[in-house]
Amino acid sequence: MRHPGGRRVRHFSYTRAETLGHAVAALAANPQARVLAGGTNLIDLMKYDVEHPGAIVDINRLPLRDIEELPNGGLRIGALVSNSAVAYDPRVAERYPLLASAILAGASPQLRNAATTGGNLLQRTRCYYFYDPATPCNKREPGSGCGAIGGVNRIHAILGASEHCIAVHPSDMCVALAALSATVEVEGPDGRRDIPFTDFHRLPGDHPERDNTMHQGEIVTAIRLEGNHFAHHHSYLKLRDRLSYAFALISVAAALDVKDGQIVDMRVALGGVAHKPWRDTLAEAEFAGQPATRETFATVADRLLAGAQGQGDNDFKVPMAHKAIVRALSQAAAGTPQIQAEKHVR
């Protein structure tokens, strides 16, 4: 039945978790249960009937709202810290400006105030077919097919796609976290474990319904950032259909350590191109010792996009990604990162 004021979400049972143990137990006891934090993605998906959990475990009371100093000069960001609070934390802004910049490139201020760190990692693709239960989608309904392959696929993947799914991960924050080699802390029925950021999200393969490598009953509790900050040579460059408040067609998180004009360490993570923030550490390593010049960066882009494949409507993404990689690395090398409020590319 349609609700006069708009779409009505299906009913569910509600548990307000008072402790992490309580939340893990509630989640592990019911495979239909979903964790609710900021709600900006899950509630939206429930209104579209893409998600219809029988039970909601509200974790907003859990003590996961702190940003802590780590002995190595890094930071541990609690899973419930809002996206705004991370971006505007003075320590994040000073030490990890790449992360702050990527967060401020995403969504709107209202959404960033509500959305949490853990929820940002767990947000689902904005593929039109995933969002429309009237169409086939292997991610939403495994085995039903993929509407995007051969369909309207302007926003879809150019790297790492499978014959079952060509969706992309929508986050900006996660692209920066991939470049910074963050660590995800999760807790579940079998205790606590660390997941390297680049292993957290996965490619679709034969199981596009799985966005990440967490086990049933696990909850993201924190993100850990290490001591290497790339505070001087970084840039988050996001290209989209509008000047603000739109998902990336292509985004690049670039970070460089440069000594005497030569690359010591280079990180390039791409958003809008794959089922996960795309990073190729083997390719990056090949460029150690090379001059930090536009010519080198063009070769980097060639190397990173060697396997890129358009789907038709999104063929433009391949040359666009090439140019964006070169530009973002050039911005990083020059120490002139893209400023998100500026509407021209530097």
Added chain:
Amino acid sequence: MDITTADRQPKNRVALTINGDRHDLEIHPWVTLLDLLRGPMQLSGTKKGCDHGQCGACTVLIDGERMNSCLKFAVTLDGAEITTIEGLGRPENMHPMQKAFVEHDAYQCGYCTPGQICSAVGLLKEGKAGTREEIREMMSGNLCRCGAYVNIADAIEDVMGQEARCGIREAAE
């Protein structure tokens, strides 16, 4: 389960302070803050536009921070302080931002206006916007289909200027 059996479902207790008044409520967990405000609370100043967090018409202040009320289940906000457009000011006693929107003709149809004003008040409280470019970027979560953006930015700049002048006066005193 349909709407006719909904009343038999368990309700949850939640205490909310709305525009300064405390309310102890029993509500179903799937009721959004937006539907609570516009329905049982009879505060229809907050508008339902897209109902999906895309347009910003439903923006309210939750513990002083601007958020989309359509994407919050009210039950998750126990203990929170909510400020809606009705709580910012009334026709006889308008908030400076409401006054500025009137003075600058910062609306046409007015449907997005309560969300625009709540968002602008949140923006000023955040204190991150200094330039007109930054105001526009940081108001991008509020769409105006009439296209009153130029006047909206004028109104916000005006209030920012008033606050800055007050700050200078206070510092001088």
